[in-house]
C-alpha cells in the first residue's frame with residue numbers, strides 16, 4: 001500500500017530532484033584549466049628534460065645508452081664520442097621523440113645519473129610533428145611553456 | 155472628425171498591436187537565447203561544474219557567440235535530401251512556436267492604460283484630443299497585456315502547436331537518412347498521443363473556468379480568488395508531464411535522443427537551419443510554460459489573491475508576476491532534465507495511452523460531475 | 530518529390546542501420562549493424578577491429594619489461610589490473626618473491642582501479658539511458674582516484690603501475706590519508722547515485738528484464754565477471770584461485786538473480802562497496818618493508834608456458850605467456866573479458882528495441898581497446 005502511494009506521488013522521482021537541487025547551490029568541482037594550472041604530483045611523468053649538473057652546468061649524461069636500450073619505442077637516440085684523452089664517452093647529441101613516447105618512465109628509471117627525467121610539464125601539443133622531436137638543446141632547457149596568463153582569455 | 159476616427163482605429167487595430175508583436179518577438183528571441191544559457195548554467199551547477207565561463211562575465215555573452223557561430227557555419231543540404239522540404243522544415247517548426255504567443259496574456263487588459271495615455275501625447279502630429287486619447291487607452295485591444303484576445307484561444311494554441319510537429323516530421327523525412335527518419339517517426343507518434351492527454355488535462359480547467367479565452371480564464375481566477383492549480387491539481391500534473399513530452403524534453407526527448415539516434419530528426423541539419431530547430435524547441439518550452447501559468451497559476455495574478463494581508467504585493471505589476479512564474483516553470487523543466495533518465499519509446503506510448511489519458515479523462519468526468527452536482 | 534522516388538527507406542521491410550563506429554553510445558569504435566523492423570531489432574552484427582594495434586604481436590618484439598606499458602593501453606579504463614595480471618604471470622614463472630608491502634599496495638591499487646572502472650561504466654551507462662547528471666558525479670569520484678594514481682604511479686590513465694618484483698616507488702607522503710578520506714566519503718557518494726537511479730521508475734523500466742541471460746547460458750558463452758555474476762553464478766577468480774595475497778582479505782562476491790541489466794547494475798554497485806572493504810583492510814594492515822623484491826635486471830623466465838588469470842573489473846583477464854628462455858616473450862595471448870562478453874551482444878539484443886541495444890552495450894561494459902587490442 002505504502003509502495004503504491006509512493007508510486008502515485010512520484011516519491012522516487014522527487015527524491016532524485018531533491019538531490020540535484022541540493023547540488024545546484026553547492027561548490028563546483030571544476031578546475032578552470034588554462035586559467036588555473038593544476039598542481040601535479042611530484043612523480044608525474046610528463047615532458048622530458050636532460051639535466052645538467054647544477055654546479056658545473058655540464059650535462060649529467062654519461063652517454064651510457066641505457067635509456068635508449070630500455071625504451072620500448074626506441075625513440076631515444078644517444079650520440080657519443082670517445083674522448084681521446086680521458087677515454088671517456090662524451091655525449092654529442094641526444095634526441096627524444098615526444099610524439100611516440102609512452103611516458104612509461106622506464107628511461108628515467110634506468111638512468112644511472114638521473115640525467116633524463118620526466119617532468120611535470122604536460123602541455124606537449126605542437127603544430128607539426130617534426131617539432132615534437134626534441135634535440136639536446138631543447139631537452140636541456142626543458143619545456144618552455146607558454147604561460148598564457150590570466151588575461152589571455154579575457 | 156472622420157479622420158480622427160480613422161486614426162483612432164488605425165492606432166487601436168493596427169499600429170499598437172504591430173508594435174506589441176515586434177516587441178514580443180524581439181523579447182522572445184532574446185529570452186530564448188538566454189534560456190539556453192540558463193539551461194547550460196543550471197545543468198552545469200547541478201552537475202557540480204561551471205558551464206560557460208569564457209565569453210563575457212560568467213559566460214553572459216555566450217548566446218551571442220553561439221548565434222554567430224550558427225550563422226557563420228556552412229549550411230549543408232545532404233545530396234540525397236529533398237532540398238525544398240529540407241530547407242523549409244525548420245521554419246515550419248519555428249513559426250508556430252512563435253504564433254502561440256499571439257494569444258498569451260502577459261498582463262491584465264488594462265496593463266498599458268497609463269502608459270498609452272502618457273506616450274500618445276508624444277506624437278503631436280497625430281492631433282489627438284484628450285477624449286480620443288482616453289478612448290484609445292481605455293480600449294482593451296490597445297492596452298491589454300497581450301496581442302489579441304480571441305474567444306477560442308485555447309483551441310488556437312493547441313492547433314497551432316500541432317503544426318509545429320509537421321516541421322519535425324518533414325525535417326526528419328526530407329533528410330532521407332535513417333536516424334532522422336526514426337526520430338521523425340518517434341516524434342509523430344509521441345506528439346499525437348500526448349496531445350490527446352494534454353487536451354483532456356486542459357478540459358478540466360476549461361470546465362471550471364467556463365471559457366476558452368485565456369484572458370477570461372485568468373479573470374475568472376481573479377474573481378474566484380483562487381488559482382486553478384488548487385482546484386485541478388491532477389490536471390496540472392498531467393499538463394506538466396504532457397508538456398514535457400510535447401516539447402521533447404527529458405525524460406521524453408526520444409525524437410532527438412542523442413545517445414540512441416545521434417541527433418534524431420535534426421541529425422543532418424547544421425548551421426543556421428539547425429539553430430531554427432533549436433530555437434523552436436526553446437520557444438515551445440516557453441510557450442508551454444506560459445500556457446501553464448495562465449491556466450493553472452493565475453497568469454498575471456499575485457500569489458494568494460484572497461489574502462488581504464498580502465496586498466502590499468500589489469505594487470509589483472502583473473507582468474512581472476507572470477514572467478516570474480514562467481521562469482519558475484522553465485527552471486523546473488531544466489531541473490527535471492538534470493535529474494531523470496530517458497524513457498524507452500514503447501514505455502512512453504504506454505504511459506501516454508494507458509495512464510495519462512485515462513486519468514485525464516477521469517479527471518474531466520469527475521470535474522464535470524462535481525460542477526453539475528454542486529454548482 | 531525527388532526524395533520520395535529515391536527513398537528505399539520507407540518501403541523496405543527490414544531497415545539496416547549502422548550503429549557506429551561513430552556513434553555516441555557504442556563506447557568507442559564498435560560498429561553494430563542492426564536489422565530493424567520498425568524499432569525492433571531483428572538481428573545485429575558486431576564489427577570490430579577499428580582499434581586494433583596488435584598489442585600481442587608487439588609484445589613478441591619487446592622484452593618482458595618493455596611489454597608492460599603496452600598492456601596499459603589494452604583496457605585503458607582499468608590499466609592497473611592489466612599490468613597486474615601480466616606481472617603476476619612473469620613473477621610466477623621466475624619465482625620472484627614480492628614483498629608483502631608491495632603485494633598489499635598492489636591489491637589496494639587494483640581495487641581502486643576496479644572502483645574507477647565501475648564508476649566510468651556507471652557514468653556512461655547512465656548517460657546512455659539519459660541520466661546525464663550521474664555521469665558527472667561519477668567522474669568527480671573517479672577524478673579523486675586518478676589523483677591517487679597520479680601521486681603513486683606518476684600518471685593518471687596509462688599508469689604503468691607495477692614493475693617486475695614490486696612497485697616503482699613506495700607510497701608518497703600523504704597517500705594513506707588521502708586514500709582513507711576517499712573511502713570514508715565514498716559510500717555516501719554511491720548512495721547518491723542510488724538515489725538518482727536505483728529506485729527511479731524510469732531507470733527500472735529501462736533496465737529490468739532487458740538483456741536477460743541465464744546463469745547456465747552465461748557459462749556456455751564463457752562470460753565472466755559482473756556479467757556472469759549478474760546471472761547468479763558466484764564465480765570470482767579472487768576467491769576461486771586466489772592470487773597475489775587476496776586470500777588474506779575478507780570480501781563477498783555479490784550475485785544477481787535475474788541476469789538482466791538491472792541486476793548487473795546492482796552487482797557492480799555492490800562490487801564497489803566490496804572493493805572499498807578490501808582497501809579498508811589493506812590500509813588497516815599495511816605492513817612496513819621494501820616495496821621491490823629481488824628481481825634480476827634482465828628478466829628471462831625459464832622455458833615454459835604459464836597462464837595467469839586475475840579478476841579484472843570486467844571479468845577474468847588472462848595472460849597466457851609462452852617463454853622460450855630469452856628476454857622476449859615467445860608469445861603472449863591476452864584473454865580479454867570484454868571480447869568474450871561482446872559475443873553475446875547479438876544473442877541479447879534480438880527482439881529488443883533499439884534503445885535497449887544501447888542499454889545492453891552499456892551493461893556489457895566493453896572497452897574497445899581491449900576488444901580489438
Ligand code: SF4
Nearest residue numbers: 071101102104105107
Ligand atoms: S618514457 Fe618510456 S617510451 Fe618514453 S622515452 Fe622513456 S622509456 Fe621511452
Ligand code: SF4
Nearest residue numbers: 061062064065067111
Ligand atoms: S641512461 Fe642517462 S646517462 Fe645513460 S645515456 Fe641515457 S640519459 Fe645519458
